[in-house]
Amino acid sequence: MPTPSELVDAVQFLDRLASLPRTGWLLRGVTDPESIAEHTLGVAFVASMLVDDLRARGTAVDGEKVLRMALVHDAAEAFTGDIPMPAKTQELKSALGRAEETLLAGVLTEAQLALWRECEEGATIEARVIKAADKMQMVIKALTYVQQGRGSLDEFFRGPANRKHMDLDLAREVYEEIEKRR
Amino acid sequence: MPTPSELVDAVQFLDRLASLPRTGWLLRGVTDPESIAEHTLGVAFVASMLVDDLRARGTAVDGEKVLRMALVHDAAEAFTGDIPMPAKTQELKSALGRAEETLLAGVLTEAQLALWRECEEGATIEARVIKAADKMQMVIKALTYVQQGRGSLDEFFRGPANRKHMDLDLAREVYEEIEKRR
Amino acid sequence: MPTPSELVDAVQFLDRLASLPRTGWLLRGVTDPESIAEHTLGVAFVASMLVDDLRARGTAVDGEKVLRMALVHDAAEAFTGDIPMPAKTQELKSALGRAEETLLAGVLTEAQLALWRECEEGATIEARVIKAADKMQMVIKALTYVQQGRGSLDEFFRGPANRKHMDLDLAREVYEEIEKRR
Amino acid sequence: MPTPSELVDAVQFLDRLASLPRTGWLLRGVTDPESIAEHTLGVAFVASMLVDDLRARGTAVDGEKVLRMALVHDAAEAFTGDIPMPAKTQELKSALGRAEETLLAGVLTEAQLALWRECEEGATIEARVIKAADKMQMVIKALTYVQQGRGSLDEFFRGPANRKHMDLDLAREVYEEIEKRR
């Protein structure tokens, strides 16, 4: 049960994501691109639809957990900024993960931190939904930028690392849909 | 169960909120203020903490419903932009509500539209959580802008309409906390 | 005869239009689009050329009235922001008109308010010039954005509501010219 | 009587002022300041109120001419950008004036160019109204920025060159009003 002071601190902390642009778009010449906060909202929304789909296909998912996980999945970037994927070696990822966990421990509640850790590990169905939604939101946003004529994004669509579907059927189908549209 | 095509459409639709600034901040001289999407993320995060608090105090809340409601509570603004509260007469609110519902019916799933409608009506505990979170996020953001020296926000804090707590204890305590900090 | 204090208030009020972007462009992916104030200036300039044309064709127009009307024709948006046309039902337009008139009565002089009302009603030749100039400026700006490769504006040119000429010959000819250029 | 093609060219030309920021604000640390187009709109509005005042005091003014002059008074900056006043020596002003007149002759109608020239010369009552409105808009905007906490503008208010009133009573009274408010 958060105190009022903890709530204000946590909200101001997460809100820092509203000031931080997604670096990958900047590097491809997209001006005034989405913030990490805007990306996070999209991830939560995609995730909510993946949950609907999984349930319709007979897979049980903890929907509240998925949505709470979405909210904090990029919280560490409020400390580090958005470091583009191609720059991250395996060694760097490990070092980064450890540094981030320490930093987050100072600002998130224990329950929120546990969700962030579970998402990083990627083992549960809820974490896999977020991992898929994270990539799906990115590819849909790339489609939007292409349709609006903003930036040089061809190379982007070639990267297989940008199309992870984590064995979720709807995710795979969405990538096919996007290929059709651009 | 959404089709891939419906998912892409819905995500691109909601993502329009990332291009739309919150008008109230613009009118008070805050440059490059948060988008509606960034506000929406904050509302979802505040709401998740209100749910924790309500449960700790013994009130049952449907957490997944609250979070799904947060995601779509401002979806109609993707059609209308953000119309500042002081401009809205009761007659205008009614006309707006009817226009919005028709527009949203074309882009949201039935379940999402039902959540939006429930939120507008404000009767259930889940809707009351979102109504409170909506104001709380705004007042915390105002505090942030004041601390950063951006814009003329004194008048803002005087408006009682900006401090609705909907009988939620934590909401009321958070407003007291904010008064202490500024 | 305005007092110095009224003049400063009125100028600061109208200047709020410089902080408010035109929502229609934002929704079509145009980044950092023109403000309402920049649109207003363009409307006044187009209107001045329509007046020249009407006079050359033998129609009497009150040029000073046209230009004063241009300055205030979007003044109500300093309260409401720019609400996109497709969102406006007839019921919404009526409710909005009534709310706007009340709000403007608090900040404009009586003479300015009368001009705003006359423009809304659209009956006089001066009001028809502004209505035509309002659309012409928008379509010329769309052409500029297309030529600069900013945003997705094809759908925009298809909307007949965007090509009102109010029976003014030059307006109709300008739309033909624009079709040739894009 | 402008051809449709001339109208489109002229409107696109003047609209370049919407892309050009006022340099003086940039140099004082105001981020995302008004464009020249937004300034121009403010000048036209101030000028319309000076006309009301002059008439009320018994001075005849050609109101249509004043407003048309306002629209084009900074048109040359669409070629040169906004060069700050302190940088302009007398020699530079003369050279600039000659270069501007040649450039404008290629894009404005003869009547518009004549108004621009009359404004530069500053001899008629209509030109004096624009000169006063030009400074008044600037000082009122500075007041707005001060009230919003944007930029370092103290030095700005000390410059007597920023408070020209051209013997217009209302202009002088407005400066006094502004001094009271900041």
Place this chain on the structure above:
Amino acid sequence: MPTPSELVDAVQFLDRLASLPRTGWLLRGVTDPESIAEHTLGVAFVASMLVDDLRARGTAVDGEKVLRMALVHDAAEAFTGDIPMPAKTQELKSALGRAEETLLAGVLTEAQLALWRECEEGATIEARVIKAADKMQMVIKALTYVQQGRGSLDEFFRGPANRKHMDLDLAREVYEEIEKRR
């Protein structure tokens, strides 16, 4: 040997270039274009590579002088803003040069001012390197904007004044390379 106070003043002065956009890009519809400071950095970097090339071809160049000259070559624009080339008549250039020298004398050290003057005169090999680098950076930036789909830059590449190579072989070869790429 600069005093601490002189150093802070000089750095704050040159840093004004970070607030001033390059006007030529604005006029061609490039939104949020590079600042003069960003251009200056690019000029310094190009110049360092021209020095390498000249030395490899057997021409002696004072590399430190070239780089110091690059840093201050556009310093005068901190007073005047960036005035686009097409607007500059010969008379205007002379008047501008004289005004700029007087203004810079108040903020640069004597050695820095001497470098700025030598660059303006364009006689030494170091000055010619900067003149070539100035154009090369601009044309490479135009290529970048074209590749990113920002603005209307075709006309830009047609202007021979934008391709000065000052008899430097590498400069000429770079223009050929750029023609190949776009």
Place this chain on the structure above:
Amino acid sequence: MPTPSELVDAVQFLDRLASLPRTGWLLRGVTDPESIAEHTLGVAFVASMLVDDLRARGTAVDGEKVLRMALVHDAAEAFTGDIPMPAKTQELKSALGRAEETLLAGVLTEAQLALWRECEEGATIEARVIKAADKMQMVIKALTYVQQGRGSLDEFFRGPANRKHMDLDLAREVYEEIEKRR
């Protein structure tokens, strides 16, 4: 001796720093803060004045090397974005350094890479000049933002890590000067 193609690639690569904001300012609420490129230019300029000072005090420095080092000292951020200092553990710094060196090897010339590496190691007088200039530019910029009323920077000035002077007398004196001014 760079080929034309290598020069264009290298310049476009370094120019990515013009699209990347300095994360530390964003996190403190500074809107539209300087880019890494603008910071880099400031570092080069400060470094040139430190060289003057060292020479006047009798210390030999390779001025061309210092300036070339300044140009590339933050080049790796074109891959990673600007990661704020407080987020960097010692382990993260090592992992980052290794990843960056590999990435830079693909885009910089060998000589440029050697300078970047020498700067990272920080052993030579030239590298120490850049390290000091890096902090001095940052603190002077913070002073500028404070004077302009942008952001919450008090905490910033308290951090001793932000005032490294590397045993350079002028650096230490400049920090004293800045304390006097704010």
